[in-house]
Amino acid sequence: MLTRNDAALEFLLTRRSRPAKTLVAPAPTRAELAPILTAAARTPDHGMMEPFRFIVVKKGAMARLATLTEEAGVRLGKSDEDIAKARSQFDLGHLAVVVVEVQKDSPKIQPLEMTYSAGAVCLSLLNAALASGWGANWLSGWMSHDRGFCEAAFGLAENERIAGLVHIATEGPVPPERPRPDLDKITTWVEA
Structure with a gap:
């Protein structure tokens, strides 16, 4: 018998x-x-x-991360607009949870499966924050893929990378609903 959680x-x-x-x-x-x-x-x-x-980034660390983002942007030749946009998540941030993917040696589990798992953690974290009544947003950005930024900002080891930065704080203005995928266009049924 099915037990629904409506x-x-x-x-x-x-x-x-x-x-x-x-936020x-x-x-x-x-x-x-x-x-x-925990969820x-x-x-x-x-x-x-x-x-x-997880790495929990509190308000007091946001200015340092904004500065490191700007330094990385200059080093990478990013435009002033790209730098301003990337650092804004830290300039405006109150709290963020950095989900760090940790690649581990395994004879059975492929590296891509570990990447999938870290991505699933980001979505679960986002949904748990929203279900708890907080506003939340999963971000990344070019700086989260830059090795120099990752090491300077968070001390990531060679086998680690950022899967996502989930910002969590009090919900401000509610955004309008956005268009969602058309299931008929993205679903294939295989029956035989």
Whole structure:
């Protein structure tokens, strides 16, 4: 017999990220963030390898990350507009959880499966924050793919990279609904 969780299904059918630039103080406390991180860590991880970890960035660290973003942008030859846009998530940020993908040696689990798991953690973290009543947005950006930034900002090891930065704070203005995928265009049914 099927057991439906209509509240969970309704949440998933109506969930909506909140743009990071619309998030306002306060951000969750350590105690408020703990169940959100716990929910995110329950993501399937292909062999119980835990190919991910969290770095919680609080308001006091945001200015340093904005500066490191600008320095990386100059080093990479990014335009002033690209630099301003990339650093804005830190200039305006209140709290962000960096989901770090950790590649681990395994004779059975392919590296791509670990990448999938870290991405699933990002979505679970985002949904757990939204379900808890916070506004949240999953971002990345060119700086999150730059080795120099990753090492200077977060001390990432060679086998680690940023899967996403999930900004979490109080929901500001509610954005309008956006168009969603047309299921008929993106779904193929195989019956034989």
